[in-house]
Amino acid sequence: MxxxxxxxxxxxxxxxxxxxxxxxxxxxxxxxxxxxxxxQWLEQKExxxxxxxxxxxxxxKNSLDLLSVIEQKNAISxxxxxxxxxxxxxxxxxxxxDLNILTDNCDIKIxxxxxxxxxxxxxxxxxxxxxYFVDQSYIFEAGALILDQSGGNILNGKPFFSITNFTNVSxxxxxxxxxxxxxxxxGYGTYSLYMEYMDSNYYTINDFRFINITTDYRxxxxxxxxxxxxxxxxxxxxxxxxxxxxxxxxxGSLGNLILKVSEISVQIAPGWIE
Amino acid sequence: MKRVDKAVSESVGTLLLLGITISLFxxxxxxxxxxxxxxxxxxxxxxxxxxxxxxxxxxRGGKTLDLDTKIIITINGTSQDFRIYDYLDNESRYNGxxxxxxxxxxxxxxxxxxxxxxxxxxxxxxxxxxxxNLQE
Numbered sequence: 001m002x003x004x005x006x007x008x009x010x011x012x013x014x015x016x017x018x019x020x021x022x023x024x025x026x027x028x029x030x031x032x033x034x035x036x037x038x039x040q041w042l043e044q045k046e047x048x049x050x051x052x053x054x055x056x057x058x059x060x061k062n063s064l065d066l067l068s069v070i071e072q073k074n075a076i077s078x079x080x081x082x083x084x085x086x087x088x089x090x091x092x093x094x095x096x097x098d099l100n101i102l103t104d105n106c107d108i109k110i111x112x113x114x115x116x117x118x119x120x121x122x123x124x125x126x127x128x129x130x131x132y133f134v135d136q137s138y139i140f141e142a143g144a145l146i147l148d149q150s151g152g153n154i155l156n157g158k159p160f161f162s163i164t165n166f167t168n169v170s171x172x173x174x175x176x177x178x179x180x181x182x183x184x185x186x187g188y189g190t191y192s193l194y195m196e197y198m199d200s201n202y203y204t205i206n207d208f209r210f211i212n213i214t215t216d217y218r219x220x221x222x223x224x225x226x227x228x229x230x231x232x233x234x235x236x237x238x239x240x241x242x243x244x245x246x247x248x249x250x251x252g253s254l255g256n257l258i259l260k261v262s263e264i265s266v267q268i269a270p271g272w273i274e
Numbered sequence: 275m276k277r278v279d280k281a282v283s284e285s286v287g288t289l290l291l292l293g294i295t296i297s298l299f300x301x302x303x304x305x306x307x308x309x310x311x312x313x314x315x316x317x318x319x320x321x322x323x324x325x326x327x328x329x330x331x332x333x334r335g336g337k338t339l340d341l342d343t344k345i346i347i348t349i350n351g352t353s354q355d356f357r358i359y360d361y362l363d364n365e366s367r368y369n370g371x372x373x374x375x376x377x378x379x380x381x382x383x384x385x386x387x388x389x390x391x392x393x394x395x396x397x398x399x400x401x402x403x404x405x406x407n408l409q410e
Contacts, residue, residue, distance in 0.1 A: 151375075
């Protein structure tokens with residue numbers, strides 16, 4: 001006997017609705033993660049990386065200061081981490097940073113009424129290329145460690161500057177030199193900086209009247225001079241902005257300055273040049 | 275003779291699956307609608323210090339903060355609060371944000387031998403950014 005099965009049009013409707021809703025759920029959850037949580041995770045990851053670089057640059061300054069202080073033919077290596085890795089599963093968020101040794105990037109000129117001493121200094125600059133967190137740069141310039149970001153810059157570490165007998169100033173600056181091909185690194189990974197002490201020279205400048213600094217980081221250097229013991233000395237001075245930096249002008253009774261300029265050779269990346 | 279409860283478990287199972295899916299979808303949808311404009315606590319470095327009867331809070335890098343960021347200072351258990359805007363200098367107020375290098379100096383008075391703590395509250399995320407004991 002032939003049994004005819006009648007297929008009703010709503011058969012299987014529930015299964016289709018459930019499937020559509022489950023797919024919808026997956027899409028919604030993925031959407032929430034991608035648009036709300038992933039940017040927050042990445043921003044936090046980039047901020048954490050900035051803290052790591054901040055610590056690494058503090059070690060870098062510490063090493064350069066040590067080499068300058070001991071004045072012996074020695075070398076120290078430190079490490080800087082460039083970029084952040086992507087987050088698992090989503091595979092997004094990798095960033096790439098730059099590390100450069102810039103030659104003749106900062107000028108310091110100290111003068112009295114008769115003589116003028118100019119020093120063109122090399123600097124180390126790290127630049128973050130963040131996707132979510134604010135872009136920051138760490139700069140080692142003439143012995144100062146500077147943090148720069150959009151909106152301004154601050155001093156994180158200062159060069160040696162002291163005053164004796166109320167008017168005699170000792171000031172130490174560090175000149176960074178390098179070799180062609182060893183000045184730049186960019187991308188993702190941990191890169192070493194090989195630092196080798198080269199030489200130190202001392203200059204005595206009597207009755208100095210000006211300290212001019214050509215720099216992109218006026219605020220940091222202003223903080224430096226305002227934070228030194230200059231304000232407790234017998235020297236009268238005024239800090240002014242110039243076209244390319246800042247100038248400290250001394251008036252009234254003048255002092256003597258002993259300037260130490262240490263030269264340290266820095267190389268980025270493996271394959272060191274002797 | 276046909277029994278009337280034939281395939282009833284299949285129907286109940288389908289209904290349950292449908293119910294669970296719809297309720298789960300509704301919960302997720304509700305979560306999306308309510309949490310979408312979520313504001314995470316800003317990552318910022320603030321340096322707090324006391325000198326000469328002033329409390330100084332300096333922005334040391336990271337995200338810029340709104341001028342209505344709230345500071346709560348507690349001295350020996352008594353709290354007082356103010357907005358960043360109230361104690362920022364005019365130059366720093368100009369761009370409408372509390373940015374790197376800018377300082378808030380709050381004249382707190384004589385706090386010798388007093389316990390002083392400080393909290394910084396971000397209004398956007400309604401979260402505590404910094405909580406420090408400045409003086410024990």
